Amino acid sequence: MxxxxxxxxxxxxxxxxxxxxxxxxxxxxxxxxxxxxxxxxxxxxxxxxxxxxxxxxxxxxxxxxxxxxYNMAIGPLSLGYAYPKVDAAIKQQLEDGITFSLMHPLEVEVAELLREVLPNAESVRFSKSGADVTSAAIRLARAFTGKDKILCCGYHGWHDWYVSVTTRNRGVPQAVRDLTYTFNYNDLDSFRSSLDGNVAAVILEPVTFTEPKENFLHAVSEICHREGVVLIFDEMWTGFRLAVGGAQEYFGIKPDLATYSKAVANGMPISMLTGKHEIMQLNEDDCFFFTTFGGEALSLAAAKATITEIRDRNxxxxxxxxxxxxxxxxxxxxxxxxxxxxxxxxxxxxxxxxxxxxxxxxxxxxxxxxxxxxxxxxxxxxxxxxxxxxxxxxxxxxxxxxxxxxxxxxxxxxxxxxxxxLRGVPVQPVFRKTTDFNTKPVAGVER
Ligand SMILES: Cc1ncc(COP(=O)(O)O)c(C=O)c1O
Incomplete structure (x- = not known):
């Protein structure tokens, strides 16, 4: 049995x-x-x-x-498995089609919904994975500032620019590795000492398991603003969980750009990039961020139903x-x-x-x-x-x-x-080194 x-x-x-x-x-x-x-x-x-x-x-x-x-698909099942309202929305959309040859109205409807609930969503783009949108955010930040380096503090996906700072960076060219650095969370000195005049963006999860101390997030935001560095909140975990408007709403900070996936569509694969119009509009011409399934309608239908439920039921x-x-x-x-x-x-x-x-x-x-x-x-x-x-x-x-x-x-x-x-082989660390270490972009210092 x-x-x-x-x-x-x-x-x-x-x-x-x-x-x-x-x-x-x-x-x-x-x-x-x-x-x-x-x-x-x-x-x-x-x-x-x-x-x-x-x-x-x-x-x-x-x-x-x-x-x-208690893992809920590593985050996405914010409402629960086979949640009737979301499944009904997916089934209804399935009757009409999954993905189309032109744009779908849900792209507009979900973008409008995001504008209502996320403080910084002057402008919105959709994609499929968390790494898609964090990488798009990094590219936009570089384009907007004309600078190259990135500071991060946590996990942001499998793409070259980020994975270069982890212990699993084989296959990432040295030239790319030389552009991403890290700072320690809640350590303003570590953050300040990692900044130099060529930093385009600071990307961080607003919180993981530790609360920000001594106004850490506000201080980071202020320094970014002063130094002309694009601040990106990676809200994969905080979005739609910490508050409907995620960490932006919870902490009262409007980052220049923010990225979402996980909780937003109760298991369907979709991610979102939101941000200031003046940065996001670089996608109109100069930057390239397009993908075949970006406007796939089942996930958009699930996102609409999920966000509505999260908001209406608090x-x-x-x-x-x-x-x-x-x-x-x-x-x-x-x-x-x-x-x-x-x-x-x-x-x-x-x-x-x-x-x-x-x-x-x-x-x-x-x-x-x-x-x-x-x-x-x-x-x-x-x-x-x-x-x-x-x-x-x-x-x-x-x-x-x-x-x-x-x-x-x-x-x-x-x-x-x-x-x-133990009756089996013990668990291993989730990822050997992704956080709480500090690599500084100091000229002439070997990494
Ligand atoms: C904070 C954070 N950012 C980015 C990602 C990457 O998202 P994905 O695995 O959908 O590419 C994850 C995935 O777990 C994450 O937790």
């Missing part, structure tokens, strides 16, 4: 998942198209590898096991409420047990359970908790990515699972048996 979202007696059977995995090995490099969905992020041998179905906040793997999902307030219960509930359990090496931090709409090294290898500790969450029917990789479909009873059940798991984690730590308790 397949497992459910209950206190199961055993770990789930994953024979079908593993059979598919064997077929993919050697055929699909990395076996995954999305790093965070791949087996490196789950205890290999315990966790399912392939999902076949979703409804609300629940998913079913190919072996028929049911789980409560979804960010709901995410905040449910996320708060998870974050404070987890921390209360850990504190009561005296587990000082683990806490849940971050914003309520997307919080993070992390482990420090004082109790052992954090990746082993995370693997242990994941293994036990999976046994209890919860698909978990350290994040609480909350959706509009996570109910009160889902949150209660999750906290009850933590109440059962954290004491056995404590015992395993005390007995130094965390590694031995």
């Amino acid at each position: 397949a497992n459910g979202v209950i206190f199961n007696d055993d770990y789930p059977g994953i024979a079908q998942s593993d059979a598919l995995y064997q077929r993919a090995l050697g055929l699909i490099p990395n076996v995954t198209q999305t790093l965070a969905k791949g087996p490196s992020q789950y205890v290999n041998g315990v966790a399912p590898k392939y999902l076949a179905k979703g409804k609300g906040a629940r998913v079913w793997d190919v072996d028929g096991n049911e789980y409560l999902d 979804v960010p307030a709901y995410l905040d409420e449910q996320g708060k219960k998870l974050r404070s509930g987890y921390n209360a359990i850990a504190e009561k047990l005296g587990l000082n090496f683990t806490r849940c931090t971050g914003y309520t709409c997307r919080s993070l359970v992390s482990f420090d090294a004082s109790a052992g290898d954090p990746l082993l500790l995370k693997s242990f908790v994941q293994q036990e969450m999976i046994k209890r029917g919860i698909l978990w990789s350290g994040f609480h990515t909350v959706s509009f479909s996570h109910t009160d009873s889902d949150i209660d059940y999750t906290l009850r699972a933590y109440e059962e798991i954290l004491p056995i984690l404590k015992q395993a730590v005390e007995q130094n048996s965390v590694g031995d308790s």
Whole structure:
């Protein structure tokens, strides 16, 4: 019998998942198209590898096991799987066609909707992936300023200009690598010291899991304005979650450009670039940013239905409420047990359970908790990515699972048996180096 979202007696059977995995090995490099969905992020041998179905906040793997999902497709499922209003909009559009030989009215309708809800959306363009729009933003910033260098601080996609600063930069020419630099979040000195007269743009996620300190975002915005540097907010995670108008609205800062995808269409592939008209209008002539599926209508129909629902039902307030219960509930359990090496931090709409090294290898500790969450029917990789479909009873059940798991984690730590308790290969870091390091564009200094 397949497992459910209950206190199961055993770990789930994953024979079908593993059979598919064997077929993919050697055929699909990395076996995954999305790093965070791949087996490196789950205890290999315990966790399912392939999902076949979703409804609300629940998913079913190919072996028929049911789980409560806290990854929500790495962000896109803001409302929940198979959300009726969005699916109806997609089905209705499907009757008329997917993509066309001329423009589609939804391009105008969704652009107008974005102008209503996003503070900086004087002008709007659509594309398909997050990396498309962050890269388009970078090109526009270079065109607008006539400068070349980019400063960033976080993850912004797979394209050359960004990946050059990570540890996986093979294949990116040195000339490109020499143009992107990084600064540390919440470290104004690091930011200032990375700026020089040839910086075209600063791109950052307004927040990840840490709050901006001492007006960091406002200070960055002010310096960019003063120095003629284009400020780009990468709102893949914050958009439509932190507030309807994303971090722009939440922090009261209007960046020159902003980029969105994930939450905006409840799972359909679409991304958005919004910004000041004077910068965006460079697309009219001088810059080139066009793609075959940019105006694809199913995703636009899904975006229209999703944004309307998020706005009309005040979804960010709901995410905040449910996320708060998870974050404070987890921390209360850990504190009561005296587990000082683990806490849940971050914003309520997307919080993070992390482990420090004082109790052992954090990746082993995370693997242990994941293994036990999976046994209890919860698909978990350290994040609480909350959706509009996570109910009160889902949150209660999750906290009850933590109440059962954290004491056995404590015992395993005390007995130094965390590694031995794992029934598979532990999880790996999500990406080796994408944040909190500082590379400065100082003339003559080797990188
Ligand atoms: C903050 C941020 N920016 C950009 C991207 C890239 O988006 P995509 O994977 O759709 O290209 C991601 C993806 O996870 C992201 O989290």
